[in-house]
Amino acid sequence: MKDFWELQDHILATFGEKEPEAPVLRVKNITQTSLILEWDPLVLHTAKLRSLDIYKNGTKLAQHIPGNTNFIKLSGLDVDHEFEFHIVIKTTAGEFKSNIIKARTHKMDNLTGIRVAFGKFDEPESAVTELKDLLDRIGASWSEEVNIETTHLLAQLPGGANYENAVQHSIPIVKPEWLVQCDRNKKIQPALPYYIVNVPNNANTSNNE
Known part of the structure; x- marks a missing residue:
């Protein structure tokens, strides 16, 4: 027992x-x-x-x-x-x-929720440095890689790991002008007018003709 x-x-x-x-x-x-x-x-x-x-x-x-x-x-x-x-x-x-x-949720003039990562640029060092300074000034933030917190990918050209991850997770991929306009207008801007579209090479050839 x-x-x-x-x-x-x-x-x-x-x-x-x-x-x-x-x-x-x-x-x-x-x-x-x-x-x-x-x-x-x-x-x-x-x-x-x-x-x-x-x-x-x-x-x-x-x-x-x-x-x-x-x-x-x-x-x-x-x-x-x-x-x-x-x-x-x-x-x-x-x-x-x-x-x-x-x-x-934020009001339209609150930019602090912006979390960006960076894609490919023509002149990556100078362009990205300026964008990081702008993000600091408006109280937003950035990361080296796309993650769950990323709201937008800033890029001038398609391609690269961050670009592919953004596409996979339906994260808006926008030109840097989007962020500039957010700052200039002091409120969040629609992303669609600033989207980067990766046009296939054969489509480019047809358009040029």
Whole structure:
């Protein structure tokens, strides 16, 4: 009997005393129409994750979130609008809800949410240096490589790893004039008029004819 109860105590200590921890949610980056939600790596102890759901204003979103992911980018949000978010994890040990956070998307004159990476330039050193200075002046930021936070790729020419990554993740690829006009007009500008289009060589030949 002693061995039996010692075994029960061991099972309880291993599987029954530590529940999964409620996830901790925060906003990583925010723009006029998008934001990135991030949470700490899940602490499940001995439980198994069954699902992870994102809630916006109390409604569950349809996006499927893999268990090994700790962020999500939400796009297509209304400008200058407050939203409420939380996440719920369902595990073999029960259901656990995160903290609730409120986040407001930026107004059109707030340029601090811009996060750019750089593609190919005719004169990369001088052009990119000037653009970095401009980004510092308006309170925006940049990175060497395209990542989840990148909002735009600045480039004069198509091609390169950052260009391919931007295409793959549907990140706007725009000429540097887009950023200049954002600064000049003191508000975010539509990206479409400044898109770089990679025209096939045969199309160029036909146009020249």
